Amino acid sequence: MKLTPEQLEAFDREGYLFLPNVFSSEEIGLLRDEARAIYATDREEVWRKSSGVARTAFAAHTYNEAFRRLGAHPRLVEPVTQLLDGPVYMHQFKINAKAAFDGEVWQWHQDFGTWHRDDEMPEPRAMNIALFLDEVTSVNGPLMFIPRSHKEGTQAAGHDLETTSYPLWTLDRATVTRLAEEGGIVAPTGPAGSILLFHSNLVHASPSNISPWDRTIVYLSLCHVDNHIRKFTRKDWIAHRDFTPIQPLPDDCLSELASKHAAE
């Protein structure tokens, strides 16, 4: 899967790219079942709200076969390799459940701000590629992007340890207001199986989910191998230490596993 020159140009200009229906309903069905099973387990990599509802499962590619395959899936790894111009390793792997009724806000931030400050990642030669496991609509807490905000580099930020369950370096209101007046705000929506690629300096947030529908998204944070982190203070299942280049698996790696499960 190669991005076209038009797609590369749009990514460079806007800071993100939305591609609907990249994974089949069979592939998504498998991943959704496995995510549910992971959320039901009691392990330190699964973070919960005080209510007990799962919020984020980290590093599932290290302990679950379906997500191991997803972490090396060519439809995710190849476009990012192309955009970052070289081999990539997995810096972070998250399954974020913005649960029906309960899903919480993520405040305005840049991912590279956190990776640089907390992990000493040298440059923004890393990025997210997100896969929708549920349909994302305007009412179930879609990601919100400020287009073109990645062009202004890494903004000053404050370490927010209170308003979200996950420590984030968040931007101040004056900065968000200024950037949004310039670039607007978009909230890409689409069916399960769609993917979103976004620059590590793109300013983004997501609102609460008060709808009765879950909104689960898997995030692969991929980093150029030369740009690996230098500081190892966060848990190694949050900021990984394995800088080996990812070798993409065959395109049918997930559908093959789904067929196996169906046959069992």
Next chain:
Amino acid sequence: MKLTPEQLEAFDREGYLFLPNVFSSEEIGLLRDEARAIYATDREEVWRKSSGVARTAFAAHTYNEAFRRLGAHPRLVEPVTQLLDGPVYMHQFKINAKAAFDGEVWQWHQDFGTWHRDDEMPEPRAMNIALFLDEVTSVNGPLMFIPRSHKEGTQAAGHDLETTSYPLWTLDRATVTRLAEEGGIVAPTGPAGSILLFHSNLVHASPSNISPWDRTIVYLSLCHVDNHIRKFTRKDWIAHRDFTPIQPLPDDCLSELASKHAAE
């Protein structure tokens, strides 16, 4: 301003009606200035979040000339008189500021549920008509409706005194889920000056506003005069006791005041 047979039919079927651009930018500019002035005053009718940010100003039609005129504006009073089939009085009048960054959730509820339980309003012969003072978009906390949910009458509800600053009778999750599976969820958006009419049994909610843009909406809750409330326990500036039929003012009542202000 008369609703057409098609509009009456759509309201009956879906439970709401959205009419874009009913008020001019001159009229809206006046109301927005006056709302800002009201929020800046220290009076008991203006409710605030713990941060001090204004959330709701009640009963502004009783102490502000622009909102007094809005409360008798023919573009609001006449369509509701038509839908409720008779003269109406003002049961409640609110300017709800879902402030940029700070705007809070309103949980799923039916307005008639609160009016009936708290104020002993006999029947759902009352409804809201809402006027957007700011543009409402998918990212600044739009109202969310479950279409056709008004057809199932008043649902059981629990009195929520905790999750919002304002006591509300809210629906349980199983009920919201069932109704949304049947009717879906819509979030009407449009420019400042648009109006939304909705049935007092229509199930609705609104999410937080994490965008840098305010989202202020004025709500007139109008009730058929025969259907006035019987219990007077809430403050009289929350649930009014004046059941006099509203006499609509001329159509230019607001633009005339705006011109006067501009000339000063």
